[in-house]
Amino acid sequence: MKFLAISGSARRASTNTAMLYALQSVAGSAHTVSVYDRVGELPVFSPDLELPEPPLEVARLARAIADADGLILASPEYIRSIPGGLKNAIDWLVSRQEVIGKPIVLAHASHRGDDMLRQLRVVLATLSGRFNEELFLRLHLMKLSPEEVGAHLSEPRHQDEMRRFLDDFASFCKAA
Incomplete structure (x- = not known):
């Protein structure tokens, strides 16, 4: 199964991005x-920039989504909300065909952020009829550097949890 994991963080030392690389x-x-x-x-995002062709980086993201069997989104929360960069990315996808019916799940690298996750679930359920709210990977990694995230997630129990998440997502992608 081929997954695209999208980090909602623009930060280079992002815990969520490090989790996706793990x-x-x-x-x-x-x-x-x-x-x-x-x-x-x-x-x-501006509807004026969508046609005739979207900007190059938007086209790259759209191609990556089209090539994927499913999407995994991981994002920090900013001021109890969806970060602007991720919301902007989603705005670019709303009127595109690549995301329609695409299986989507969430992963989260913190013990908090529930307000943002609630908002993101509403947005993703609107974006795709195949958003799976039940399948969710939450790892408590807040305040760790990307190197510390990698070391922490190399522990066998975390490796097993991440593999189960991927296997469960693959099963969901294959169904219907």
């Missing part, structure tokens, strides 16, 4: 996880 490293031969960590490079 998911990529445990995927094994059963799954492929590509990480998109460039939401900060997308231009501010």
Whole structure:
């Protein structure tokens, strides 16, 4: 199964991005996880820029989504809300065909952020009829550096949890 993991953080030392790279490293031969960590490079959404062709970075993201069997989104919360960069990326996708019916799940690298997650769940359920709210990976990694995240997630119990998450998502993607 081929997954695209989108980080909602524009921060280079993002805990959520580091978590997605850890998911990529445990995927094994059963799954492929590509990480998109460039939401900060997308231009501010404007319907005027969509046609005839969207900006290059938007087109790259759309192609990556089209090539994926499913999307994994991971995001920090800013002021109890969806970060602007991720919301901007989603705005670019709303009127595109690539995301319609695409299976989507969430992962989160903190013990908090529930207000943002509630908002993001509403947005994703609107974006795709295949958003799975039940399948959710939450790892308590807040305040760790990307290197510390990698070391923490190399523990066997976390590796098993991440593999189960990917396997469960693959099963969901194959169903219906």
